[in-house]
Amino acid sequence: MNENYAIGIDIGGTNTAYGLVSREGKIIFSNGLKTTSYKSFEEFVEALSSNVRTMIDRVGKEHVKGIGVGAPNGNFYTGEMVDAANLPWKGVLPLAKLLKQQLNKKVVVTNDANAAAIGEMIYGIAKEMNDFIMVTLGTGVGSGFVANGQLIYGHDGFAGELGHVIAVRDGRPCGCGRNGCMETYCSATGIVRTAKEWLSTRNYDTILRKEEKLSAYAIQQAAIKGDHFALELYDFTAKILGQTLADAVAITSPEAIVFFGGLAHAGDILLVPTRKYFEENLLSLYKNKVAFHLSALMNENAGVLGASALVWG
Amino acid sequence: MNENYAIGIDIGGTNTAYGLVSREGKIIFSNGLKTTSYKSFEEFVEALSSNVRTMIDRVGKEHVKGIGVGAPNGNFYTGEMVDAANLPWKGVLPLAKLLKQQLNKKVVVTNDANAAAIGEMIYGIAKEMNDFIMVTLGTGVGSGFVANGQLIYGHDGFAGELGHVIAVRDGRPCGCGRNGCMETYCSATGIVRTAKEWLSTRNYDTILRKEEKLSAYAIQQAAIKGDHFALELYDFTAKILGQTLADAVAITSPEAIVFFGGLAHAGDILLVPTRKYFEENLLSLYKNKVAFHLSALMNENAGVLGASALVWG
Numbered sequence A, B: 001m002n003e004n005y006a007i008g009i010d011i012g013g014t015n016t017a018y019g020l021v022s023r024e025g026k027i028i029f030s031n032g033l034k035t036t037s038y039k040s041f042e043e044f045v046e047a048l049s050s051n052v053r054t055m056i057d058r059v060g061k062e063h064v065k066g067i068g069v070g071a072p073n074g075n076f077y078t079g080e081m082v083d084a085a086n087l088p089w090k091g092v093l094p095l096a097k098l099l100k101q102q103l104n105k106k107v108v109v110t111n112d113a114n115a116a117a118i119g120e121m122i123y124g125i126a127k128e129m130n131d132f133i134m135v136t137l138g139t140g141v142g143s144g145f146v147a148n149g150q151l152i153y154g155h156d157g158f159a160g161e162l163g164h165v166i167a168v169r170d171g172r173p174c175g176c177g178r179n180g181c182m183e184t185y186c187s188a189t190g191i192v193r194t195a196k197e198w199l200s201t202r203n204y205d206t207i208l209r210k211e212e213k214l215s216a217y218a219i220q221q222a223a224i225k226g227d228h229f230a231l232e233l234y235d236f237t238a239k240i241l242g243q244t245l246a247d248a249v250a251i252t253s254p255e256a257i258v259f260f261g262g263l264a265h266a267g268d269i270l271l272v273p274t275r276k277y278f279e280e281n282l283l284s285l286y287k288n289k290v291a292f293h294l295s296a297l298m299n300e301n302a303g304v305l306g307a308s309a310l311v312w313g
Helices: A041-059 A095-103 A112-122 A188-201 A216-224 A228-252 A262-266 A268-281 A302-312 B041-059 B095-103 B112-122 B188-201 B216-224 B228-252 B262-266 B268-281 B302-312
Strands: A005-011 A015-022 A027-034 A064-070 A106-110 A132-137 A141-147 A256-260 A291-294 B005-011 B015-022 B027-034 B064-070 B106-110 B132-137 B141-147 B256-260 B291-294
Touching: A005 A041, A005 A302, A015 A041, A015 A302, A027 A041, A027 A302, A041 A064, A041 A095, A064 A095, A064 A112, A064 A302, A095 A106, A106 A112, A106 A302, A112 A132, A112 A141, A112 A256, A112 A302, A132 A228, A132 A262, A141 A228, A188 A216, A188 A228, A188 A262, A216 A228, A216 A262, A216 A268, A228 A268, A228 B228, A262 A268, A268 A291, B005 B041, B005 B302, B015 B041, B015 B302, B027 B041, B027 B302, B041 B064, B041 B095, B064 B095, B064 B112, B064 B302, B095 B106, B106 B112, B106 B302, B112 B132, B112 B141, B112 B256, B112 B302, B132 B228, B132 B262, B141 B228, B188 B216, B188 B228, B188 B262, B216 B228, B216 B262, B216 B268, B228 B268, B262 B268, B268 B291
Parallel strands: A005 A064, A064 A106, A132 A256, A256 A291, B005 B064, B064 B106, B132 B256, B256 B291
Antiparallel strands: A005 A015, A015 A027, A132 A141, B005 B015, B015 B027, B132 B141
C-alpha cells in the first residue's frame, strides 16, 4: 500500500480550496467551492466531501494517507472550528468528525497559520529547521511557533496567536474586544487603517489621496514608486512588527522567522525596516542570529499545500 | 548497574550549592562553596569537582547517572556559561567540558530558570503537565517554557528570557542596555526600585519610610500588615506581570504558570492582583483556563533539585 498522496483543504470565509498533493509537495489536482453558498455547516461538509471523494477516487483511495484541513479557529486536539469570526456558521463545528464519517480517512485539523508553518517545514524553506516562527500577515495576523522540531499547539490547541499580543498598550480597538493587538497595525487591514488615520489628520502630499478604495496593494504600489507617505506607512508598520517579533524571539529563540501573506508580498519594502527595528529591540544575546525569509510557498496554493502537510507532519 | 542518583549543582554569583539527589527527588547530601573565593574559573571548577567527587564516592560512582548544572547564562547545547553578569569571571567558560574531564560523568548544563522548570516537571507541581511556564521572580526574572512535554531551548540554547520582554515601551533602563524590560519592574530588585521612586516623588504615609534598607522582604512584611503603600506597590508590580504573562500565553498556551523565587514568597499578595490583571488582558480564547501555582520546590533546595533533574529530564 503506497500512501503517496494527501488531501489538503483550506477553508476560508469566502472560498474553500482543496487539492490532492504528492508526498513531495506537488499539487496533482485542485479545485474549490464557495464557503458562503451553504446555509448549514452540515450541507457544506457534505458538498465538500462529495468533491473530495471524486478526487480520491481518481488516484484510488488506498493511495491517500489522509486529509489535512487548515480552518479558521481550527483546533488540532478536538478537530473542531470554534466561533470563527469570518464563517457563516457559529458555535462549535465538529469538522474532523463529520469529514471522517464521510470519507473514512484520518483527518487532521488546525488553524491556517499553523498549517502554513507545517507546510513550510515539510515542503518549504524551513525543511531543515527545528526552531522557527511562521508569521502570516494577511487580513489579520496569524502565527505558528515551531520548537524542538514540533509545532507548539499548547495545552488547548490554540497556541500561536502572535497577532493578539498587545503591541501598543491602550492602542487601537481590535475585533477581539481588546486594544492595541499587533494585528490592528501589522496586517493588510492594519496598514490601511494607519493610512486612513494619517490622511484624515495630517496634510500629506501623496498619490494615495487619489485612490478611490485604499488597499494594502495600492499602498505597496505607491511605495514602489517612491511615494514618501507610503514608505512612512511601511516604516511605522515595520516598527511595531519588529518590536513584537523581538519580544517573541526572547521566548522561543528561533533560527528564523518566515513571513507569508498579502502584506509580506511587499518584500524588502516591509522587511528591510522590520529588520532594522527588530535588531534595535533585540536582547544582545539574539542579535544578528535570526534569519528573515519570505515563505517558499508564497506564490503557490499555500493553503492547500500547508493543510496537506498536516498528514505527513 | 542501578543509576539511582544524580548530582545537582546550582552556581550562583555568591554561593554554589551542590547535592546528591535520588531519583525520587530526595536530597541525600548537600553542601556548598563560595563562588567568589576563586580567582580563576579553572580553580573554581577544580575545587567544586573535588567536593563533588567525595560525594560521589560515598554512594559509589556506578550509582550516579550524571551531573546537572544550573548556571548563570548556562547553555544547554554548548555546556558553556557566556558573559554572565554576576560571575567574577568573564567570557565563554567551558563548564561542562571541564567538569566532564574531572568527573568522567555525563554533564548537562542550562540556566537557573530552565533547571527550575525541569525540576518542577520531574519532582514538583508540573509532573503531569506537557505545557507550562515557569517564572522565577528573584533578583532578576528568569523563565522556562515547556511545550509538548519538552523544555524550549531554542536554536541557540538561550530561549525563555521572559524577564527581557519589553513590558513598558521606553520604560526603566535595564542592565541589558535596553529599556522597560519586565524584570526592571517585576523582580525583587524591581519592586524596590518602584518603592524608592515613589517615596522620593510622592507624599506617602507608610511604615516603609522608617526602613533603613528597603528590601522586597520589608515590602512584603509591610503589605502583610496592611500598609497601603506596600499593597499599591504589589498592585503596580502585578499589573505589569499580569500583562506580560497574558501576552506570553498567546504564544505557548500553557495549562499553568508556576511561580518561584523571592518575590513569589509573597504568595496571594502578589498572585491575587496578578491574576486579576492577567485575566483582564487575556485574549478571550484563554480566559479562565490557565492555572497559577506556587512552585512545589519553593522551600527546598530548589536550585540543587532542579539541576539534578536535568540528568533525568
